[in-house]
Amino acid sequence: MDEIETGAEEAPERWAERPFLLAGLGLATGIAVHLLLGNMPSYRMEWTALQLALLMGVTLFAAVIGFTIERRLWWASILFAAVVGVVAGLVTWWNGGPTDWSSSGIWRTLSLLLAVAIAAPLFQAARDEGAPRTPYASVHDYAWTNVVLWCACWLFVLISFLMLWLLASLFQLIKIGLLHDLLMENWFWRALIGLAFGGALGLLREHDAVVRLLQRVVATVLAVLAPVLAVGLALFLVALPFTGLQALWDATSQTTPLLLSCAMGALILTNAVIGNRSEEERRSPPLRFGAVTLALVLLPLAILAAVATGLRVGQYGYTPDRLWAIVFVGIAILYGAAYLGSLILGRLEWTAKVRPANLMLAFAICGLGLVLATPLISFNHISTEDQLARLKDGRTKLDRFDWKALAFDFGQPGKNALARLSQSPDPKVKVPAQQAMAAKNRWDFPEKRPVRADRKQEVLANARILPAGASLPPGLAEEMNEYTCTRGRPCTLFVAAPGEVFQLADDCFKDGNRQRADSTGVTGSYCAGGIRYTLVNGKWQTVNGAGLLSTAQWAQVAAGYPTGKAEVRKVERRQLFIGGVPVGDVFE
Numbered sequence: 001m002d003e004i005e006t007g008a009e010e011a012p013e014r015w016a017e018r019p020f021l022l023a024g025l026g027l028a029t030g031i032a033v034h035l036l037l038g039n040m041p042s043y044r045m046e047w048t049a050l051q052l053a054l055l056m057g058v059t060l061f062a063a064v065i066g067f068t069i070e071r072r073l074w075w076a077s078i079l080f081a082a083v084v085g086v087v088a089g090l091v092t093w094w095n096g097g098p099t100d101w102s103s104s105g106i107w108r109t110l111s112l113l114l115a116v117a118i119a120a121p122l123f124q125a126a127r128d129e130g131a132p133r134t135p136y137a138s139v140h141d142y143a144w145t146n147v148v149l150w151c152a153c154w155l156f157v158l159i160s161f162l163m164l165w166l167l168a169s170l171f172q173l174i175k176i177g178l179l180h181d182l183l184m185e186n187w188f189w190r191a192l193i194g195l196a197f198g199g200a201l202g203l204l205r206e207h208d209a210v211v212r213l214l215q216r217v218v219a220t221v222l223a224v225l226a227p228v229l230a231v232g233l234a235l236f237l238v239a240l241p242f243t244g245l246q247a248l249w250d251a252t253s254q255t256t257p258l259l260l261s262c263a264m265g266a267l268i269l270t271n272a273v274i275g276n277r278s279e280e281e282r283r284s285p286p287l288r289f290g291a292v293t294l295a296l297v298l299l300p301l302a303i304l305a306a307v308a309t310g311l312r313v314g315q316y317g318y319t320p321d322r323l324w325a326i327v328f329v330g331i332a333i334l335y336g337a338a339y340l341g342s343l344i345l346g347r348l349e350w351t352a353k354v355r356p357a358n359l360m361l362a363f364a365i366c367g368l369g370l371v372l373a374t375p376l377i378s379f380n381h382i383s384t385e386d387q388l389a390r391l392k393d394g395r396t397k398l399d400r401f402d403w404k405a406l407a408f409d410f411g412q413p414g415k416n417a418l419a420r421l422s423q424s425p426d427p428k429v430k431v432p433a434q435q436a437m438a439a440k441n442r443w444d445f446p447e448k449r450p451v452r453a454d455r456k457q458e459v460l461a462n463a464r465i466l467p468a469g470a471s472l473p474p475g476l477a478e479e480m481n482e483y484t485c486t487r488g489r490p491c492t493l494f495v496a497a498p499g500e501v502f503q504l505a506d507d508c509f510k511d512g513n514r515q516r517a518d519s520t521g522v523t524g525s526y527c528a529g530g531i532r533y534t535l536v537n538g539k540w541q542t543v544n545g546a547g548l549l550s551t552a553q554w555a556q557v558a559a560g561y562p563t564g565k566a567e568v569r570k571v572e573r574r575q576l577f578i579g580g581v582p583v584g585d586v587f588e
Contacts, residue, residue: 026198
């Protein structure tokens with residue numbers, strides 16, 4: 001019976017002590033993490049490379065033991081976890097502390113975690129075989145099980161904390177604040193997370209039938225979604241020749257992530273349908289149709305993502321994020337080619353071809369993830385050299401060069417390049433390079449937005465200017481809110497004085513907003529007050545409106561707006577002064 005319920009070739013080996021062992025391991029890990037972090041909140045810490053390396057090594061060592069250890073060959077899991085922990089720690093230390101990271105530093109960490117997540121089921125399958133063999137059914141089964149366990153354990157941690165906060169609030173009602181005070185202590189909640197996660201992992205692993213049931217439920221739900229996504233993606237690809245590809249290329253910053261997300265979803269749902277082995281394949285015609293369709297659309301989606309990424313690189317050059325996008329696109333193309341090849345070669349038996357391909361790709365991605373997690377291939381260096389080359393040969397104009405990216409996105413190679421550029425004899429290069437080097441963060445750097453040649457004409461085409469006869473002040477169009485008075489969004493510009501202009505969005509005064517105000521009684525004045533532009537030292541500055549309007553006031557505003565009834569009045573207000581200093585808000 002156990003064999004039928006679990007779907008495994010052998011009944012899982014019970015180990016009554018495992019829940020207690022893993023709970024203790026989780027508790028010890030939580031305490032170790034606290035000792036590494038100290039009492040300082042993690043977001044305020046000045047991390048060192050050694051701290052990050054130890055944190056990564058300790059947590060992965062414990063996690064790999066928790067997910068892989070069995071009574072039989074328990075020492076093999078500990079040895080494998082030790083290797084993972086040491087390698088992960090060394091890779092993290094090699095990457096340096098956060099001060100050496102760039103905007104793509106998180107991708108290196110995710111790449112490392114992906115390599116570990118793939119290596120774990122490969123190890124589990126080989127351990128069960130007692131030889132360096134990794135049967136696909138076993139690897140696939142362990143991979144799904146680990147994902148289900150991971151999600152279920154974090155759900156248990158969340159429920160545990162919610163329960164403890166409820167109890168703490170209950171005891172506070174009778175003036176007993178011990179539990180509440182403990183939950184506010186860093187050492188307590190860090191240790192509690194480890195204890196709860198480890199305990200849940202141990203309990204679930206001892207109730208294998210429950211995990212298998214959860215796994216089957218998840219796989220069934222995903223399989224049912226396969227035809228839905230298949231039809232949607234197929235219609236999208238069929239519609240492209242009729243709608244044209246230009247809109248897709250115009251949104252290149254969004255196109256690649258969306259297409260890759262769709263490809264990932266197609267890959268997951270396809271495997272939910274085909275299962276671990278031929279006996280587990282879904283036989284329902286709609287599900288089989290969905291799996292085949294998703295397998296067919298994988299490669300076209302990947303190719304579209306590749307073209308979109310290529311266009312972005314051609315326009316603006318390499319950045320670390322775009323190089324990571326190229327990696328993901330390459331992986332998607334490999335999967336798309338493998339699945340299309342399996343369909344062509346295998347036809348009705350295509351799943352028998354695709355399973356070995358999945359296994360080979362898993363080995364390849366595991367190795368690639370480990371390499372990309374290290375500084376062996378420096379996307380920061382590649383991006384920096386490419387951007388400098390584009391600046392030198394004129395492909396990127398000086399007024400459009402992204403100095404902030406060199407300072408904050410390209411890591412140490414970008415900072416080194418800024419140091420060289422700051423010594424340039426050309427002041428147009430030297431000054432912004434020095435400003436970027438001096439900036440403490442990307443918001444400190446004075447941003448000079450490129451001005452489109454048609455900006456003023458676009459504003460004039462969308463704006464109603466009041467009072468009658470007034471004209472648009474020089475330089476205002478270039479400093480106005482990017483999303484109002486442009487792109488077909490009508491607005492009103494009220495010129496109160498040569499150096500004072502109010503910008504009002506017409507959308508704010510439509511019936512929908514008026515009804516919302518009537519239902520709530522008040523409405524925010526971003527709409528009613530708009531944006532106030534003032535000319536200070538030759539530069540336009542902005543201030544948002546303030547205050548709230550009652551329903552009656554809003555009705556008057558909404559009635560007067562279409563007729564252009566607008567004016568600026570001097571208003572006398574009352575306010576509390578203490579020692580000659582105004583205190584608090586003004587009042588009537």
